[in-house]
Amino acid sequence: GAVVSQHPSWVICKSGTSVKIECRSLDFQATTMFWYRQFPKQSLMLMATSNEGSKATYEQGVEKDKFLINHASLTLSTLTVTSAHPEDSSFYICSAGPQEGNIQYFGAGTRLSVL
């Protein structure tokens, strides 16, 4: 299957700082990538759809100024959690799929802990 790389896998930061998470498609081009958030023992919640060369589409209730998404190339999307607070601590995971297929492949996820 296609490979999606996500970095970093774990980050601890102080409250008020910003954290950037990268999602890369390694062996295919992805015009669309998806960002999810997952709380312990719960399902994945779609945060936003990242579109290459255009603005991201955010799900209802997700603050776009809080979670900045940039999709500058066909292989890279970034999620920046701005002015992070303890309630932003969570597991963030991205996905992407080859343009000709329906299957989404996921990165390994990023565990964010805000102190």
Added chain:
Amino acid sequence: AQKITQTQPGMFVQEKEAVTLDCTYDTSDPSYGLFWYKQPSSGEMIFLIYQGSYDQQNATEGRYSLNFQKARKSANLVISASQLGDSAMYFCAISGTGANSKLTFGKGITLSVRP
């Protein structure tokens, strides 16, 4: 709108036995895709199997098969010859059939394989 329902509590299976994980869905789309993903404790989401709504035959991938019953709107995952490494959270998901359509996930089922 699309919806996935996974209502089983934690499932237990003896090593080498088969297990069925239930999934029902609801959608107004005439064409859709159904997916199963595995999430071990490490957090990564591993794609297991895909079934298109117009596929005549049930999908199979190694020890995984999808029991697709369109009239009942069910897409159960069957794992044959369970292994200890199958212990994980399993998510059923649905999407439209356009390339890079977003996924809607169920709540997930925890599977524990006993030696």
